[in-house]
Every structure is written in structure tokens, then in C-alpha cells.
Amino acid sequence: MCPNRRQGVESESSPAVEARATTLAFGLRQAVASAGGLGGLLHLWDPGTARLTLHAVDGIAAGAARAWAELREEQDVPPARALRRGVLVRVDGDCLGTGATGTVAVPLVGAAGPIGAFSVLLAGSGGPDDVQQSFLHAVAAWTAERLERSAGRPPHRTPESGHELAVRSAELTAALAEAVTVQDVVGAVARCVLSPFGADGVIVSVFENGRLTRVGDVGYPKAYLTRFEGPLAAGMPVTDVLRTRRPEFLESPARMYERYPVTTDMIRMGTSPKMAWAFLPLVASGRAVGVAVLSYNRTHPFGEEERTLLTTLGALVGQALERARLYDLEHARAQQLQSALLPRTLPRLPAAVAAARYLPAGRGEQVGGDWFDVIPLSADRVALVVGDVMGHGIAEAATMGRLRTAVHTLADLDMAPDDLLGHLNDLVSDLGEDFYATCLYAVYDPVGRTCCYALAGHPPPVFVHPDGTVHSPVVSPDPPLGAATPPFAVHELPLPDGSLVVLCTDGLIESDAQDAERGLTELLRVLRRSAVRPARFAGADQEADARGLAELCDTVVSELLPDRARTTDDAALLIAHTRALPADDIASFGLPDDPRAAGQARQLVRDQLSRWGLDDLSTTTELLVSELVGNVIRHARGPMRLRLLRSRILTCEVYDGSLSTPRIRHAANTDEGGRGLQLVAALSRRWGARYLSDAKCIWTEQDIPDGSGRPAVRDRTPSIVHH
Template sequence: MTARPGGGGPASDATGRVLARATVAAVRALGGRAGGVYLRSGTEGLLRMAAVTGLPAALFRPWWRIQVNRPYPVAEAFRTGQAVHLPDGETAVRRFPQLMAGLPYPFGSLYEPVGAGAQRFGVLLVVRPATPGVPVGADDRGRMREAADGLARELAGLAAAGDPVRWDADPLGVPWPVPAGGAGEAVDRLPQGVLSVDRQGVVGFANAAAGELTGVPAARLEGRGLWESLPWLGHSAYEDHFRAAFLSGEPVFFDVRRGADVEHRALAVGLYAAPAGLTVTLEAAERPAGDGVASPAGRASAPYRPVALAIALTEAMTARQVSAVVTEELLPAFGGRQLAIYLLDERHLHLAWETGFPQGFLDRFDGVSLDVRLPGVETLTSGRPLFFESMQHLASAYPGIPLDADVGARAFLPLIASGRPVGSCILGFDAPRGFSQEERTVLTALAGLIAQALARARRYESEAALARGLQAALLPHRLPVTGRVATVGRYLPGSAGMDVGGDWYDVIETASGRLALVIGDVQGHGVAAAATMGQLRSAVRAFAIGGNTPAQVVQGTNRLLIDLDPGQFASCCYVLLDPASGRATAARAGHPQPLLRRADGRAEVLDLAGGVVLGVDPGATYPETELVLEPGAVLALYTDGLVEVPGADIDEGVERLRSALAQASPAPLTEAADRLVAETGGQADRPDDIALLLASRS
């Protein structure tokens, strides 16, 4: 499979050529059987497979997109900047069980981050035969590092020339460096069908028997993709066998039926891997398709499908995340193209997630009651899954039901957790197909896992709503308004999970007419962190109103936290400002340094003296620092959620914030706050919450 690099312009074409050269060179240097490159994409936190050689890209579609926070070796190499070396399957399954759940084959792999200076472009990977018990040697580690460094230099050159070095297209298929083997007249005389398939999945040779057994003339098979010519081999169960052969190098045997027509003869398929590709053999099977015994490498993947989904579901925290996992893991496993999830609420089913259906088609079924005769309802009320091998079968069973297509198959699965109905799940397929007893059993079991995950997510969302309500009640609803100083606060909960954090900000008017600007961050998430935050905020207000100095306020809060909750930590920055003169005194307890934008537009990171975080040492002291807030200047206090990005140094985030503050207009201050949050804290999967407090003096 080949694809034009994202964008299609000269710079993108140049990136594709660089990736192709680097991938082939790395595979040759490491004695590999395949390789590829993942690059950062235009979506924050998402890596995309940009180039691949030695493997048909279409077989590995579930791994085309990888989030940097996922437990995969590619993500870890990019996130940490450290190489990952997996000499065999045992090592891989110990370190990355979720990867091996989907690819349970014996192979070795190496992953090297690709970066130059502060830039991190992606990850170079090589797949090669496993070396059980023998770690990757220093020479191979060096060769891999050298290949990645060479690629990084070329990508850095492209970046300097204006190429953003991002990838937002399908993978670029790079021709395999070993030419595919040919076949002679002797093979044409065999009664067995023989196909020579290269590592991109293209048929280079087909003998006459292959044409007879498949029903496609040999001449039409040659030069085309195997699954393009023989789509019935593209069933997800058969894809697993091909993945096993390509990755493990071991022979794989299985039976298959040509298409959905039961009159078609079953074929026995053999896959024999070689450096140049696969030899595929075909002959009439003695048993019905599905009754044959696959080789260990091919058979191993079947039980891992539920395992892969189960592992991924344990990490899903919201109903939306559960639905996304089902889309990414379940649909590819069974060759499905459509998915809908309905959740039960007060005896009505409400559409919670859909993908692949025509826009608006499912709206008519949203909110249906449990007394309506529809397959999505009856599968839940009866507790039995319903399988329809064609749309005609579905229409016959439910006369008058609206259909979104003339052809296809449907599976309706009840979502029941611990005996309690949760909802129903619909799987859609583009073509008619049968469902074997094994598939029906697996799908039913997976529906139970999905139901449990959704039930857990709904409980979690309810608890999170309680925690957020608590936090909203504890944060200030409005800030004091004074004649000389304007203040604006912003709070955003984390978007990767549902737990709220312990970030807070406050502005306090003291008896002496000064303003106390406060920001803090309690360790942890959830109701406990929010409650601790509320206690600390109250303590700081009490100490501030009592006329204490910044050092005394922070010291008193530190001792109170140790008394309230030993083992709980928090950071804090406290600035006491005189609105008339602009003079301020600050104390800091393990908190990020504030930023100051001067009236002329220059922005800098302040260097405030500080002490340890609150809650560690009852005798800790906190030195004070003097500063001046000139008219037109803006002081920015923030928590680390605004500057931390997974896989990047926090100093890079602070520099982004400083640059954004320098470019932001100081008036109105509300727009400046919104711009800072949007430009530096707008990641789609932000693990931490954010607090920001701005103060400017006129």
C-alpha cells in the first residue's frame, strides 16, 4: 500500500523521500524484516505511522495512530526520549502487555526516538527475528541510534527550510529492499494454488491452479494487492494469520471459505514467510472452513482479541472513552465498519456514541422506550444477542424497520453488567456475512466487558460531578475590584480523565489595604484533593486577613496542612501587593516561578526565592523576595498544568507561556487570560487541571 505524504506539497514530498531512505537503511543495518517511522501529527499528543516497509500497511491499521500517553513502546520512546529494545516476545509482553495482546507473535523490535536539539519529531522502529534470552547488543543499539540520528538531521534540515515535519495522512508504503522471488513453469503444473506476495501485500506471481481455486484468473491476480483481488481473505480472523506470518516468520495454516456463499468450497491456506515476502499455498480443504486447525502462530491471536479490549477498557474512565476504545479495538477485530452504543436511562435508550452510520440516521431511534419492538431494544430486554447475516434477514425479522443500507450484516449485543441492564451495542458490516459460533460467543463475552466498563464510567462520572461541584463551591466566585489593580482568574479541569484536582487561586483584601495574590496546587485528584484545597484556601485567607507577612502566611499554612493531613503535599505562591506604590513581597513553597510582563511588552520568568512544598517539614522557612509591579505591567501566577506537556520538558512549557504573555495585549485582562489558556493549555488530553491568576496595575 502506498500513500502520498500529508499535504502533497514539495516539502511533504521531501519528507516522504527522507523517511523512505531512512527506513530502508535502518532495516538493512539491523538485519530486520520490517521497519517504519512514526511522526508527530497536527493533533496534539498523537503520533501517526508515516512510513512502513516490509509489512502491508493495511494489516496494521489499528496501529496507524498512537497517543503519546498510551502504554506502547513507540509512545514510551517518544515520551521519554529513551530507546526501547525488545529482543523477544517474553520481554515485550512483560513490558507492554497491551501491544502483545494485539500482536502475540514471536518477534524482536527496536524503537529509537528521533529528535534534534529541543525538537522531537517521532520514532524510528525496526522489526526483526526474536532472540529469546539474548538482549539487544551494544553494536545493534549503536546502529539503531546512528540511523535515528541521521534521520533527525535530515528532518531538522527540512524543518529549518519551512517543512513542519508533521504527518496527517495514511502511511507511506516503502518498497521492500529485497526483490520478490519469481516462479517458473514447474509451479504452473502443481495442483496446488501458489501465490508469491511481496511485503507490501502485492501479488507478484500466481499459478494457474491459484486462479481456478480462487475464481480469479491468475493474470488478474498478478500486480494487484492480495486483499484487493481476494476480499474474502480480508476477514479480521484471517488478517491475524497474515500478521503472524509476517512478524514471526513461522509457517501458518488455516482454512477459509470463499465469500459468504456456503456453496463455495473451503480452501486450506498455507503461509510461508521469507525475507522477500510470503508464499501462499491454496488447496481444497477436507473439512468445512472454520473447522481446521491453525498453526500455533496463527491460532495464538484469537484469544488475545478479548484480552486487548479488556486491557484497554481498564484505562477508559468515561463513557466516551469506553466507546472510543470499542471503536478502536472491537471493530478492527471483526471487520466491522459501524458502531452504535445506546445507554439505558429511566426505561429509555439514548444514543451515546455512533460511528460509520449515515449522518442523522440513528436520531430516530434516540430515546426509544423499552416497549418498542426494535432489535436494539429486544436484545437488552431479552438478554440475548441478535445476529442478522444480511439486511434482508433483518428486514424480514422486523418488517418496516428503517434501514441505512441495502446490503450488510448486523449484530445487536445486550450490555448487561452484574445482572443490571446498561444499554445495547450495534455492530454494522458493509457486506453480508455469517457469524460462527465462536464469534457469537466472543462477541457476547466482549459485550459483558463493555457493559461493566460503561457502568463503572457512569459511576465515576457521577462521583466526578460531585467533586467538581465541591470544587466550584470552594473557588472564589468573583474577585475583589479595586481602583488601581485588575485581577482575572481562570480554572480548567483536566480533560484526559474525570478527576478534578486541587488547584486554586484567590485574591484577598487585607486590613492594611493591600492585596494578597495566591495560587496553589494540592497533590492528587478527586474529592479529597478538592476538600484539602478548600481547607488551605480558608487557612491562607485567615492568615492574610490577620496581617501576617508572606513568609508567616506560608509557614502557618504549612504547619496546618501537616496537622490536618500528614502525607498530603501542596505547592503555593503568595504575593502581597501595595496597589498604590506597586511594591510587592512574595513567598514561594515549591511552586512554579511567576511571570512578569513589563509595560514595554518584555516578559520574563521571575526568580523568587523559595522553600519546600507545604506538608513536608514542620520547621520549614520561606524566604521573601521584593518586586515592583509597574503601571501597565502584568503579573502571571499559574499551576504546572498550564505548562506541562507529556513527553516535553517543563522548561519548554514555561517558555511557551512566557512568549504567549509577551504577545498578549494586557488590556482587557480577561482576553489576555483567555489567550494564555487557549495557546498553552488547550491540549485535547490534558492530564492535569489548570489555574491561572493575572494581575495588572494601572
């Protein structure tokens, strides 16, 4: 920007200077965009020096623009000619050596006369067309008014009010440029068209597959609105407008009767109080994509300038509407994809009942990649997961689905949190340099009453103890997946029976108004203020437990995101109520490292199941433990240990000192062995191996009969709400 030489500029306040600079830059960008130009320049007129001084440049190198840094009024160049004549001027040729085919200049006219000029360097032959010229005039009028307003002078008014309409047209253009959704477009039309043009109502409808669908309306009786939906009918204004792509202006009911006799009964029936109409085709890419209908409660003569402006606005609205419809379509598909990839229900497990909330951003262009999950592991342990793929869009939502699937697969292998994140990191790294994700993977052990977790660039967990104590461990998270270098740090802490584990993504605690640390502090405050006592969830009725957790989720969301319509990031919240396994439901025994171990294991199983009242499972469990112990004796090494866990299922575990991996063999008919693990798989509902630092555990699970006296537990809970 060149220095302004007018007297008194140095005394202007900084806000006034910034406001004028913003106006100039925005106006010039709009002018260049409207004409499809290579770039543009904006000059302001200084009557004291009789010079045009360059104040803003867009898309033009400084060296080229310097030739027009200061111009005399009488010079034969486009901006000076536009200023002298007060009209749009077009000149062919490359005036500044930029490769342009021509230059169009438009004067900026204020209350006392010309105050400057826009110049746009054109890229192709011909142009600007009538619509582009009308838009250039509108942008120039808007810029001139804003400049005078920032200088403390009242806006210019003309008796015909054409200037004011042009200003409002420019304001609509600016609003449409920012509109993202179809509803944004409808809102912009309602704000910027109704009052300036004296209209009392507007209907915006889209045209697709031979039908009109209303997408927004203001100022119409509900009973009348259905007439603007459905298949096109002959002899109606909207039908002609869509067919010819030309506007229809009807100044009175008499004019409506004359042009469209079939509407006579409709209007006389009193279903609409309207007395004048402007039917505007919404055209984009050479086809009619819809119709906007402005209506008036009184007869309304349409002047030539008003007709021209409304026609131009129809074209602008059509382009914005088509862009918004494509966005809405993509956004809806992305949301459907994301919703399909997120869990529809959460499992109710003996060691944890959970509730979750997923909240898409209220504002923004795309869906996010936030996800959460609750995964049952062996020995009644539970994996709690939250993650966030950085970025927004269908690609990120799809990546989220891939990561969630990968977490399930790796969790089924009973991987430790650090190993699991290491494999996820490799997966994200293979997606490309532009893909990153954060993740928190935690495992709650109801037998050891511990929580073990690892972080990859993610907000830490929050724990609520049974006495109401709320805390979040201060740890140093590893970098996000895709940017980290394993190994990941593992954090383990004791977790009292009945504690809550609260996990969330950064969209819940971080925003433009606060950083993540402050948001985490607010989350802790909300949990404390809610007087949460996890003991209230400790009843045998898991239905009530789930309802209480759902209410707590709603409280947290409403407190941390009170104005969700203004949020710019997705958010996920997962709260789990943990339950330790009672000591009476755990039985652990050491076994000798010799062939006698199988017989001792069978006897221990028989005695323990009798004490638990599970004699019906004794025969099957004895056979399972015999095969597991025999497998250790033949293929692994001691020391051996047997552990039985009773919850809604019976878990049988055999530990040994070998890290070798058990595999099911395909034994031939003549083989004397090799069928042990096939038998284990056939007799158990689920089986697998879990690896410790210096040992492994082979485990099996069996359903406990309903008549065993153990409380029945439903597997799933509809405790997720996708807002």
C-alpha cells in the first residue's frame, strides 16, 4: 500500500486506518473475483494535489504496479478516464506488462463526487458481461460508502435510492461469499434483500428431477408454502421462469391474472395476502437450479434499475446455492459415513458400564475424525479408547474408521497400550505425510484394580474416585500418531473400585476462546461442581447405572459447550464407571512343573466350581484346563499358575514362563496328537493368549448358566447420543 498524502492522515486513529485498509482490500478482491481478472489496483483521489494515488494492489507484482503509483487526472489511463467520466471504462491491451488482455476501471463515487477508482486487469477476450458490470458497480458503491462512513461522513443518498440498492447488493454478495450451507444462503437473501428492496416475503426453492423443493422461506403463511413444492405445473410463473431462465416481475394481482389465469382462484381464495411478486431464476453453470420468489404486501412497480439489480442478484444467489448444495450433499454423506463408523451401542461389561456423546461441529465446512470405543478384553479387562484424526472431511472420517477397525484388531491380540499405539503409528505413517491422529488407549484391570494407558498427542484422562476426588495425572504425552517415534510411554495407576474414567477429544475442552489446559481445568471444575459420587452408579441395576452416566455426559457437554452452534470442531466424550472383581470371585493356584500338574489342576477346578455352585461347568472346565496344562508341559516351561475368574462368564487362565505362540494345528486322521487347541476352541465361547513381560497366559471363556445365581447382564446399552 502506498502512503496517503491527504492532509490529516497522520492524525487518524489506528482503528480508522485499519478499517479503511480492510475495506479497500476486501472491495478490491471482490472486484477482481467478479470480473475473473488477473489482478487489480485501487486508487483514491486527492483533490488537493489533483492526483490519483495507489492504495491497494491484488495479484499484481510490485514492480508492475509501481508504474501507476501516482496518476494525474488528465492522463489517458483507465483509472483516470473512469474518474473523469464517472462511468465504467474498458481498454484493450496490456497496460502494465502483466500479460493482461485488457483493463476495466470503475469509479468510486461518494456524496461530493468521485473519490477513486477500481482497475481490474482482464485475463481473456471480451467481458466483462452485463452481470459482471453490474456487480462491479455494486462493489464500487459499497466500497465508496464504507470509505465515507469510516471517515465520519454520512453515507451518500440519491433520490432514486439506486445507490443504496447497489450497496445492499454488494453486501449480499459479501454474505453469499461467506455462505457455506443452503440455509446460510437463504439467511443471506432474507437479511440483505427483503428490507432494501421493500419486499415482505421470500421463498427459495431448488429444482431437481423435475420437482421444486422449498429450502427456506420468510414472511409467508404456512398454508401457502406447499404450492411451491412438487412437480411443475403448466401455466404457473415458476414453470415459465425455470423454462426460460428469465425473471418475471408482476406488479399487481391484476397483472398476475393477466399473465397466469390459472392462479386467479388461488389468489382470490385468500391463501396469500401478497399483491406483487418477483420470480427470479437461480442459474448456475448455465442451468436453472432453483427459483427465488420475492413478494410484496402492496402493489409494487418495478423500476428498470431495480429489475436489473434483482436479475443480477438471482444469478449470484444461484451460484451460491449450487455451491452450498454440493457442500450440504458432501457434508451429509460425510456425516452418514462417520455415524456408520462410530459404535451404535456400547457393551455393558462386568467391569465397566459406559456412556458417550459425539457432537459434530456447529460451524465449519466438514465433519471431523473423532471416535471412541469400549472393547472387552480377556480376564474381564476393558479397553477404553478415544481418538481424533487431524483435519476435516470425508477422507478424515474414512481414516477414523480404519483406525477404529485397527484398534479392535490389535486389542483382540491383547496388546499392551504402548505396543498398540506403535502399530497404529505405523499405519498412520503409511497413509502419507499429511495424515496425523491423536489417541488415548487405556486398559482397566478389575482384578488388579489398575488403569494402564498410553497417550499419542491426546488430552489426558480424568479420574473421579468414589469419594468424589477428581484429578487428571500430569504426564508428558508422546507426539501424535504419524509424527511419533516409538516406544510410547506407559502410565499406570491404581484405581479404586467404583471410580469413573472420563476421556474426551480436544473439541470438548479447546476452542478459539480457550486453550486445552484451561479447558481441562474447566472439565475438572464441572465434575467437582456436579458433586459426582461414583457410588451412585454402583447398584446392581446396570440400566440405572447407564442412565446416570448418560445424564452426567449431558451435564458435562452443556457446561463445556453451552453454544454448540458456534463450535468449529467435533467433540467426543466417553465416561466409564469401573467395577472391580470381588475377591470371592477370584481363585489362583500354583502348579508343579511336571506331568502331575494336569491332574492337580482338574481337582482344583472341581473343588472351586463346587464352592461357586457351578458344578454344571465342571466337566467341560476340567477338560479345558487339562488340555491347557498339557500344552505347557509339552511345548513350554514353568512356572505354571492356574487362575479362575467368575463374573457373568467363567474365565480359566493358565500361565507359564514361555513366550512361544500357541497355534491350532491341522492334525491328520492318523496323528495321535495335535488336536488339543482344536478341542479348546470347540468347548469355549472364546479363547486366546496374552503376553506379559516374562510370561504368557492362555485363557478360555465359558458362559455361566442363568440358573447359577449370578445376575444376568445385558450385553449392549444404547448409551450413545450422536448430536
